[in-house]
Amino acid sequence: MTDQTATADPAPIKAAKERGQWADVWAQFRTHKGALIGSGVFLTIVATVLFGPYIWTVDPGYQDFRSRNVRHILACFSLPWGEIASCFTSPDTAAVNVTWVHPLGTDNIGRDTLARLLFGGRISMAVGLTAMAIALLLGTLIGILSGYFRRIDGPLMRLTDLFLALPLLPLLLVMVLLFRERLSSAFGPEGGIFILIVCGIGITSWMPTARIVRGDVLALKEREFVLAARSIGTRPARMILRHVLPNVMSPIMVSATLGIATAIITESALSFLGLGFPPDFPTWGRLLNDGVQYMQQYPERVVWPGALISVVVLSVNYIGDGLRDALDPRIRGL
Amino acid sequence: MLTFTIRRLLTAVPTLLFISLVIFLLLELAPGDPMAQVPLTVPPEVKQRMREALGLGEPVPVRFYKWLVQMFWVEPKVFIDWMTRDSWLLGWLPDTALYGGEQRVISWQTRSPVMDIIVQRLPQTLWVVGMAYVIGVLIALPIGIISAYRQYSVFDQVGTFVSMIGFSIPPFFSGVVVIVIFSVQLGWFPSIYDTTHRVVDWETFKVQISQMVMPVMVLALQTTAQISRFMRASMLDNLGQDYVRTARAKGMRERTVVLIHVLRNSMIPVVTVIALGVPSIFGGAIITEQIFKVNGIGQLFITALQANDLPMVLTVAFIFAFLIVLFNLIADVLYGVLDPRIRYD
Amino acid sequence: MADGAASRSDVILDVSGLKTVFRTRGGEVHAVNDVSFDLRPGELLGVVGESGSGKSVTMMSLLGLLPQPPAEIRAGTVMFGGQDLLKTPDRDLRHIRGARIGFVFQDPMTSLNPVFTVGYQLREPLRKHMGLSNKAAQDRAFELLELVGIPDARRRLSDYPHQFSGGMRQRVMIAIALACDPQILIADEPTTALDVTIQAQILDLMAELRERLKMAVIWITHDLGVIAGIADRVLVMYGGQVVEQAPVHELFTAPKHPYTQALLTTIPHIRGARADKLTVIEGQPPILSAAPAACSFAARCPVAFGRCKQENPPRFPVAPDHDAACFLLTEEPAHA
Amino acid sequence: EAHEGERGRDGQLNIIYWQAPSTLNPFLSGGTKEVESASLIIEPLVRFNPQGEMVAWLAEDIPTVENGGVAEDLTSITWTLKEGVQWSDGTPLTSEDVIFTWEYCTHPEGGCAQSSYFDGVSDVVAVDDRTIRVEFSSPKPFPYTAFVGSESPIIQKAQFQECLGARAPECTDANFGPIGTGPFMVTDFRPNDVVTFEANPNFREEGKPAFASVNFKGGGDALAAARSVLETGEFDYAWNLQLAPEVLDQLAAAGNGQIVTAFATSVERLHLNQTDPDASLGEGRATMDHPHPFLTDPRVGQALSMAIDRQLIVDVGYGAAGQVTCNVLPAPEAYASTANDACKTQDMEGAKALLEEAGWVDSDGDGVREKDGERLSVLYQTSTNAVRQDTQAIIKQLWEELGVEVELRNIDASVFFGGDPGSPDTFQKFFADIEMYTNNFAGVDPEAYMANWRCSEIPSPETQWQGSNIQRFCSEEYDALVTQMSETAGLEERAELAKQMNDMLMQSYSIVPLVHRGNPSAHANSLGGIEMNDWDAEIWNIKDWYRQDG
Amino acid sequence: MPDGSPPPLVSVQNLKMHFPIHAGLIRRRVGEVKAVDGVSFDIAEGETLGLVGESGCGKSTCGRAILRLYDPTEGEIRIDGTDIASLNHKDLRAKRPVMQMVFQDPQASLNPRMTVEAIIAEPLDEHTSMTTAEKREKVRELMDAVGLNRAFAGRYPHAFSGGQRQRIGIARALALNPKFIVCDEPIAALDVSIQAQVVNLLEDLQRQFGLTYLFISHDLSMVRHIATRVAVMYLGKIVEIAPREALYEAPKHPYTQALLSAVPEPDPAFRTARTILQGDVPSPANPPQGCNFCTRCPQVIDICHKTEPAMRELAPGQFAACHLYNETSDHAEAPEAQQEQLEVQ
């Protein structure tokens, strides 16, 4: 292997090097265009769902019975040329059912789509991120333990087989049965359900991460720097945290990307089956699910939530790419 | 490797027994009642009698034991009988007639042997879900290879974009979209899958293809998205390796270099992923089957779950667990076949 | 410029003005800067130089083996058999690589494909370039393995690279490079990974093959002992440039470039008096972030003077086949 | 319009039942889908027509006291089979088959889903080959239950005689392919997937059925089923299309087919728990020992009812498949009370006034009324179903306007309607203040249905939470009326009693009816002869269906 | 070494490190790789013992076993008076500061995701309770000591040249002021001028801190430069051990002779005839009978194929195991006797 001394060599020591590790990571991250756009989009969405409801103060649960099934305002463009302008200025008289009161339209019982999207975003993002975090935590933990400690490898991998084989639905039903009451009384009905759902999704989706991480750890364990760490008497806990974990970040990052998408979609399937949030609680998955039957008449009801889910997943994917590069000192250094 | 395989197979037996026990207890613990779908007009005492007729009155260990006996003793006998009687493979052997009319695993919903129904569902599951998987893999591999070979090209960027979208759109949405477009608007394909359709000649084959196109498309999108990502990452890892340069220095064509030298090395993780996806073919695709009315094993499983048909759910889940354990093993073995460096110890 | 080398008819490879640059996120790396040399039939040309001085990159540039991007060949010609390899399309280059020019890479551990048998990898060029049948290729592969001294060669053909020890792998690489009886063999540090006894075996093999096949060899190494033992002529590289070229005995007896001189003092000896402390070359190698505007060794050179820091010296001839890129050779230093 | 010709002239009929039958033996399942699909094959003595009137089917005529078919003392009824009816295998239908059917369904180990149709039957005897006498243990004022309607069809003794009791499940071939007297017979049955039928060559009516075969497909969902009939025209008939009205309208606009709805006795209603579901009560939760803190006050229930805009619920969730109703017993016509119709129009102001009057005022200004420290706050649960969730949302908003705090919950149907005593979420346990679902009764006689609300029917831990008096309504007066009805024979008096009971329930406001639900189905314009029916199998007259120019 | 001197810092007695080879269904032990097979030597305080031998002869294994990075199969290792081989994990950890290791591959032995500062501070984190500021200061001092610019503390290993990386490894080894350092081919991966830098550094440090080294290498010229005594290993055994001058001037064992003759010599003045070894290196799993070197020895005699030669002192401090130096044909000297001989040196 070539020793690349020339480029790496440090004749003039740049002041930048003294800024510390995180500044470096950020500097590298900034050079990844996809990651930059991705995080911009992601932060915008987060900010919108966090603060949007304070600006667009319509209650997402409020049903405006007089204006059910209102189209989104852009539906004006479906009109003949001459009527488009007047449709925007005075929507009440237009040939399509639009109004500025509900710029993105309403659903079949008159709830404001914009408000529901904003509010639903909070839940979906929270569920997606938390469930992903739980799955990652579990997966990484089990993967590392079974890769690192040979003795528990077999049992842990069989446990993984077991979880892969468990049918999700009965498992969730059992969880709801066992814990809903207790959690509801401790955290309120919504908080309780949130914890249940997030744990349910997390508990049933850690297995791929565990397998991938284990594979990497098995290889990593044989690397010489691990032996070197052993030669100075490093304890297993610190060994894992310092030497193993940082070096398996990249597959974990990929799992994170896919995990968010899976969690958001699983949540929608759960509410669809009645295991999810209370019915008047919008989430993107549920909006998409509810909207499917209206797809032909009111395509916006699926387009908005569908696009938002995809955009979140895409942006997380690009952020993950950028972060992976940025966290790798080798790439960062160049 | 053989000893490794045998050892793994031996440990698989207790694993599977344990898994089936856990699934059984889980289903036992889950709320729900096989009588839930019986109309409310049927009086409760009648429902109670119906439950007893299903054997629900017996204690839990007895029921698990009975299931074990039926599953591992009675059903194999039926299977062997069938093999020696009707199958083309061993049909020439004398009929073994092992099965003496013992109780088989009986579905609560249909009151018929669970295995018969599963066997009945297999063809369409394999045709649609299996085909989708095969096609998904076949598309994913070249996409992954090209995007890695031309990293950051337009092709690669578009590939990333499409596969991430494909991954984030649930089939309950994409399925309806293709139905609306191709069945309703264009009228090209039927929206409902005919499971009784038999392929006997070219015409019926065309019909079969046309009814498979949409479900296969929707399912393949997901497979493609996932596997092409893995393929790309793995190819990228290998394209920079020194042996690639060696192959070029030997004067090999680019095609040989990429498709023989790099591909075989890159296949190792991809094959694992592919092999681990195979059990899900047999498990069916719950939502997609539902949307296209394919009524394969996925639909069987979900209807059984909804009807709390415990023997059916348990058996399907067990078969699924069996396949997972089996294909995990196959993946490990394949790993060794592909990469001679891998040792089993 | 190597004086009049191109005009000589007994030159089989003539490299002139080669410039290779890597584009990276941190800017450009000028790995090879205006490198020129030639190679004569049957000759063994040794290449030495510090790690990172551009030895490997130069050789890979010749045959278009660098991934482009990030690499980019900015200038130069590589004349071989009447054509410029740098302008030859990839399709035609393929008939030269492996067939007429063999290449042994620096790292035998990773240069063999781990998932194919050694036999397969040996047969590949034979089938492609010599059009041998599988059977014939198998026989030839067997001969080649015997040739590089691998015992029980017939059986080992069906072994995988990981079943070979490091030294054996290196020998397999050499066998592959020699498979089609090339006119030129480029060997990039082929013995670095080996211990001395095995290295000795390979050196003997090389000598024998050159004799037999009349093959020209370029041998890259940082082990001056090896160079002294087998080379006819030596190129010394520093900072992406050739700083000295000399016949082997002249190099050891009368090195002209200060870097070469410094290099020779750093080696410990197995015989003779044991130095109390090894000599080192003080300072750091240059950063190749731009084409050199001055002598790249100036910063570490004990005898550098004003001009060295302003101009990049060309190679001045000092004797037949001997030149060096140092201003000391043209004028006396202006300072005391 | 007469449409005649030879049997099987119209080729194949494609029917989609998105919930597919799991067996073709309705005695083993009891599910609507199984009963409906089996109705193509096996038939009862009498069917109900769309008006809810009895039509002699395998019986020659309808026995009455007048024509001597029913004994004066109401303890027996005598049926005569039509002449010349044959099973599809060519053997004649005889009294023995009818008697066997009774034996089959009442076998104690058989778990027959329809055994309640034989309640009170002490014996079934063959008078001769075509005459059967059903004897009751006590006088039966309404004797038309056994062998009447699609849920009580007659099966062939020769086929099922080995399948009695515990051996019922072993007869897979018989359960999957019963031999019947109906217009079609099974050629292939795949549980939960598809059934193929072909015309019964021995069917008793000349030139019927018009279709040679039926493809009876299952799977998917209501939307897909509707689309396949109304939009793509792949199917001729689709069942149970509970879809949002605007979706159905839009599909119908494609012009391929039309939607038909039939109404029987299904009512979507709210049950107001009369017992306290508070979890802190532990064992005593939702039992009669702990009356509900406020729902036992009829004024609260009435206010809740008045605040609901039923028409809006119909418009949003049901469209043509629903009608506003104020009765739990909305049909048949003769039984429907008109005493409670005031609820059909929403009266929010009245509702508020009523609550004020009852002492429920919002004293702390949080929008929720309270009285004696008790907040007017309810947990409102139902099964998971898009329409129900919309209804929940609407009602929640209306009640909140009224000053009632509402928490919604939806539960998976298989748990909600399942009788698992281990689950807290069954509708019978009713660990909530209000729950919503639909109930109805089979046939046309409400006697058994109205008996649901006797005190003795209240679910409790002692009965393993079994019982049909879900809201725990208890009134001696009501129980007395139930007894009285079981002894009254005259149809008019019976109707009067039923109305009285209905009104009593309504005025207790323990049940708040919302929507009288119909059953929407769709058929292609090219399909003729359809008489949509909710009193019997909705495809009860499939023998008369035919292909027309559509 | 004269009698009466203080006990050696490191004393290795009959060290064996066998890696088991498992096979068969029940993973029976079918054999073992005898990577180190009965090695004994002492190292006095402040001394450098060079350990040379060809690739795969067990040098690294030996070094690692001495530090208990492997659990030795047999033998006794005393460092600074403690028997390392039998310590439990806790005591071993406490003992680590005394003995440290510099690894063969400087790139591989540094965690690519840790900064230089973190790497050097790691032993301090583990074994001391210094404050962050103290650690920081200590790391800077160490960097000064090994000649690394303090400004590089925040950099990652990849940003250094090979020689600088090796210095990081050395700084890490020095952090806890050890008495004994195993240097496993610290220069093999480096080019000449950098090799010189590293070796000079090691020598400077030895002088400064009075360190004791076990210096593993296959570069005989470099060993000659740095070591005070040299041990030559072949196939898991030490074949010759002698003071530097004696070994290089008068090598006794034929393998040592072959090794020395094979070293390419740049200076034409010193060129000599080379002994080229023929034949293949035997596998350590299946060493030949008799003398391990008998398959390749140019001076092999009959007895070599039958009996294992014993270690004997041939000159003051110079021990070799070779039948050529048998005074008589009687070569049945007990191995224990030789070890005693070795101890009293």
Ligand SMILES: Nc1ncnc2c1ncn2[C@@H]1O[C@H](COP(=O)(O)OP(=O)(O)OP(=O)(O)O)[C@@H](O)[C@H]1O
């Ligand atoms: N892909 C690349 N991207 C950027 N820089 C590169 C790349 N490959 C090589 N280099 C740089 O080019 C220069 C020359 O490298 P080269 O491999 O030719 O050195 P070398 O003389 O062969 O060294 P060694 O003796 O260590 O093999 C080095 O500075 C190296 O860092």
Ligand SMILES: Nc1ncnc2c1ncn2[C@@H]1O[C@H](COP(=O)(O)OP(=O)(O)OP(=O)(O)O)[C@@H](O)[C@H]1O
């Ligand atoms: N973990 C292990 N399991 C089995 N065999 C091993 C293991 N580690 C080393 N070996 C074997 O032990 C022998 C000695 O290996 P070691 O690494 O000590 O050699 P070395 O003398 O350091 O060689 P090099 O000069 O190449 O570093 C080799 O044959 C090697 O294959």
Ligand SMILES: [Mg+2]
């Ligand atoms: Mg190189």
Ligand SMILES: [Mg+2]
């Ligand atoms: Mg080593």
